[in-house]
Amino acid sequence: MLKRRATLKRSFLVILIIQLSACTQKVNDPFEITALPIDAKIHGELLTGPSVLNDPNRFVWGANVIKGKDGRYHMLYNTFDAGDSLPEFTENWVLGSKIAYAVSDYPDRDFKFKKIILQGAAKEGNPTAWDAQMVTNPHIKRFNDTFYLYYVGSVDPKTLPKYESLGEITKRNRVQQFQQIGVLSFNSFEDLLAGNFIRPSAPILSPRTRVKKNHVVHPSPQGMLPLPDNIIVTNPAVVYRPSDNKYLLFFKGNLYDPNWRGVHGVAISDTPTGPFQPRDTFVFDVPLKDGRLASAEDPFVWYHSKRKLFYAIIKDFSGKITEADPGLAILNSKDGIHWTKPKNSLFMKKSLLLKSGEEVSVNRLERPFMLVDPIGNPLVFFAACSLIDINPTNKGASFNVHIPVLVNR
Numbered sequence: 175m176l177k178r179r180a181t182l183k184r185s186f187l188v189i190l191i192i193q194l195s196a197c198t199q200k201v202n203d204p205f206e207i208t209a210l211p212i213d214a215k216i217h218g219e220l221l222t223g224p225s226v227l228n229d230p231n232r233f234v235w236g237a238n239v240i241k242g243k244d245g246r247y248h249m250l251y252n253t254f255d256a257g258d259s260l261p262e263f264t265e266n267w268v269l270g271s272k273i274a275y276a277v278s279d280y281p282d283r284d285f286k287f288k289k290i291i292l293q294g295a296a297k298e299g300n301p302t303a304w305d306a307q308m309v310t311n312p313h314i315k316r317f318n319d320t321f322y323l324y325y326v327g328s329v330d331p332k333t334l335p336k337y338e339s340l341g342e343i344t345k346r347n348r349v350q351q352f353q354q355i356g357v358l359s360f361n362s363f364e365d366l367l368a369g370n371f372i373r374p375s376a377p378i379l380s381p382r383t384r385v386k387k388n389h390v391v392h393p394s395p396q397g398m399l400p401l402p403d404n405i406i407v408t409n410p411a412v413v414y415r416p417s418d419n420k421y422l423l424f425f426k427g428n429l430y431d432p433n434w435r436g437v438h439g440v441a442i443s444d445t446p447t448g449p450f451q452p453r454d455t456f457v458f459d460v461p462l463k464d465g466r467l468a469s470a471e472d473p474f475v476w477y478h479s480k481r482k483l484f485y486a487i488i489k490d491f492s493g494k495i496t497e498a499d500p501g502l503a504i505l506n507s508k509d510g511i512h513w514t515k516p517k518n519s520l521f522m523k524k525s526l527l528l529k530s531g532e533e534v535s536v537n538r539l540e541r542p543f544m545l546v547d548p549i550g551n552p553l554v555f556f557a558a559c560s561l562i563d564i565n566p567t568n569k570g571a572s573f574n575v576h577i578p579v580l581v582n583r
Contacts, residue, residue: 209578232256235574263565274287281578293308303327305327308349312324331392348391357448405427435469457511458473470503488505497520501522503519538558538564559573559574
């Protein structure tokens with residue numbers, strides 16, 4: 175059941191304070207981010223209100239927001255249809271994810287759905303495209319005067335000529351194992367909405383190893399060691415590194431040792447569209463006592479030009495990174511390659527504070543995204559959220575929450 179607790183003390187408006195360490199004098203004071211209360215209320219199994227985007231006909235999941243040339247705030251988010259005749263959440267996102275568009279005059283509220291801008295290419299007559307089955311994980315960036323939409327796509331490999339498999343693998347798992355990262359570019363959101371862009375015919379990043387004991391499509395030769403981009407590449411996060419004019423593409427891969435865990439790598443390019451060359455070493459690699467890496471996913475990375483530091487927010491499954499309960503963790507880096515934990519690595523616990531003063535515990539809080547100013551100071555935090563365990567449901571009980579933040583700098 176949903177836990178509720180009335181909170182009356184004014185001091186509890188501060189639910190999130192993060193110490194982000196810096197590496198140079200003049201910027202080594204604590205970088206404090208305070209999450210402010212959101213304008214929302216509980217409505218059954220959902221939150222509703224100006225600070226929330228939900229849809230009665232669809233699941234709503236991870237969102238990215240960017241300020242357009244028109245001064246408005248443009249959101250790209252993952253969505254998929256909901257309903258009694260459709261699969262539950264855990265299967266539906268793999269088989270039917272789409273990318274939707276919403277817009278607002280404000281950075282932290284009142285986003286309105288406008289249209290689906292990208293779906294599986296099979297629905298457009300191309301059933302063997304690399305992104306034929308579904309598209310997900312939208313990540314929007316603007317470099318110079320061009321917008322870039324990075325996303326994950328997948329195809330059922332059984333439809334491809336060279337399909338080979340060891341044993342029976344369900345369609346859901348086949349599609350899940352064939353996720354790759356692509357990018358499309360456009361000049362304005364008017365162009366995006368009008369379809370004035372070229373859909374990529376090939377991904378910009380694909381897995382180099384497919385190491386798993388069993389139930390894997392196209393397994394790597396026995397004895398091969400898994401690289402960070404093992405079996406899949408998902409959760410793209412792209413950032414420009416001014417020290418050498420490189421573009422860093424962070425991604426998640428899967429390890430099985432023997433159970434699943436999410437791990438991360440980085441690929442580097444001279445341009446926003448690649449070619450991206452993945453490194454062999456792991457990033458965000460917090461080791462456990464037994465030598466294995468802590469399981470995490472959903473990295474969001476940004477650069478603070480005054481502090482000359484990269485920051486990353488990631489979902490920590492076990493609490494081993496936050497050294498607290500499972501939630502969202504924070505890391506920082508001087509070069510985007512070698513990452514360290516600050517003194518307080520807990521970014522946010524799985525709860526929200528409403529303007530009514532009520533603290534709401536949530537079941538899911540993931541797909542983090544931070545809207546930042548041109549320097550890199552946080553403005554609004556976005557996350558995919560649900561009050562209930564949505565994995566076994568098909569009724570669309572998920573939403574994206576928009577949390578304004580206050581930065582003491």
